[in-house]
Amino acid sequence: MKERLVVIPTYNEIENIEAIIRKVFGLADSFDVLIVDDGSPDGTAQRVRDLQSEFPTNASERRLHLLERRGKLGLGTAYIDGFKWALSRGYQYLFEMDADFSHNPEDLIKLYRACATEKPNRADVAVGSRYIKGVNVVNWPMGRVLMSYFAGVYVRFVTGMSIMDPTAGFVCYRAEVLEVILHNPIKFVGYAFQIEMKFTCWKYGFRIAEVPIIFTDRTRGVSKMSSKIFKEAVFGVLQMKISSFFRHYIPRKEAVLTATSAEPVDAV
Numbered sequence: 001m002k003e004r005l006v007v008i009p010t011y012n013e014i015e016n017i018e019a020i021i022r023k024v025f026g027l028a029d030s031f032d033v034l035i036v037d038d039g040s041p042d043g044t045a046q047r048v049r050d051l052q053s054e055f056p057t058n059a060s061e062r063r064l065h066l067l068e069r070r071g072k073l074g075l076g077t078a079y080i081d082g083f084k085w086a087l088s089r090g091y092q093y094l095f096e097m098d099a100d101f102s103h104n105p106e107d108l109i110k111l112y113r114a115c116a117t118e119k120p121n122r123a124d125v126a127v128g129s130r131y132i133k134g135v136n137v138v139n140w141p142m143g144r145v146l147m148s149y150f151a152g153v154y155v156r157f158v159t160g161m162s163i164m165d166p167t168a169g170f171v172c173y174r175a176e177v178l179e180v181i182l183h184n185p186i187k188f189v190g191y192a193f194q195i196e197m198k199f200t201c202w203k204y205g206f207r208i209a210e211v212p213i214i215f216t217d218r219t220r221g222v223s224k225m226s227s228k229i230f231k232e233a234v235f236g237v238l239q240m241k242i243s244s245f246f247r248h249y250i251p252r253k254e255a256v257l258t259a260t261s262a263e264p265v266d267a268v
Contacts, residue, residue, distance in 0.1 A: 005034055007094060009035075010035055016099050025064075035066050067082060083173075108172075111126040111211055112126075127163065127168050128165075136213065167194050188236050
C-alpha cells in the first residue's frame with residue numbers, strides 16, 4: 001500500500017534538489033517523494049527527471065514523482081495540487097517540507113510516528129514546531145526570529161488556537177484530514193496558507209500535535225520570502241477569522257464520513 005508521500009514545492013532549487021531527494025530516500029523508514037515544480041528556469045525539473053529511474057519501488061512503480069506547473073502559482077496551490085494528486089492515489093500520510101534543508105528530513109520519521117501511534121494519543125496533524133520548546137532556529141537574523149515568533153503570538157490571539165508555530169511549513173497530515181479540509185477552497189497562497197490549513201483543521205476538531213524540531217536557514221539558493229507574503233499573513237488572519245463566523249464546520253467524525261476525495265492531478 002502507498003503509505004507515505006513527501007510533497008516538496010520547488011522554484012529554482014537546482015542547488016538543493018538532488019541532495020534533499022537522496023536524503024529522504026536514505027532514511028530508515030520508506031517515503032515516496034512528489035516534487036511540485038513551478039517552471040523553474042534553472043533546470044530543477046529536469047534534474048528530477050534525471051533521477052526518477054534511479055528510485056523505483058519495484059519494477060513498475062516510481063518512488064520519485066514530478067508534477068510540473070507553468071509559472072509561479074504560489075506555495076499554497078503547489079501543496080494543494082500535490083495533496084490532491086496523492087489522495088487520488090491512496091497515500092495515507094502526506095507531508096509538506098521545504099527543499100532547502102531548513103527542515104531536517106530525519107524529522108519526517110518523528111512527524112509520521114506522531115500521526116501513526118495507537119489511539120488515544122495519535123495525532124491527525126503533526127506540526128514540526130520551532131517554538132514548542134523554546135526558540136529552535138539556526139542562522140536566522142534576530143529580526144526575522146522575532147518577526148516569526150511574534151507572528152505566532154498574533155495568530156494565537158486572533159484565532160484562539162494554542163499552536164505555538166502556526167506558520168510552520170513542516171507538517172504531516174493523515175489522508176482523511178485533507179479529504180475533509182480540501183473539500184472547500186483554501187484561499188491563501190503564502191504564509192497565510194500555512195495558518196489557514198491549521199486553523200481549518202482546528203475548527204473541524206482534528207487533533208493537532210506539535211513535534212519539536214530545529215529549523216536551520218538555507219545555505220544554498222534564494223529565500224522566497226517577500227513583503228507581499230508577509231502582508232498576506234498579517235491581514236489574511238483577520239479576514240480568515242471573520243469569515244469563519246459565517247461558515248459551518250461539521251464535527252470531525254461526520255466530516256470524514258461525508259467528505260469526497262479531490263480530483264486527481266496528472267504527474268509523472
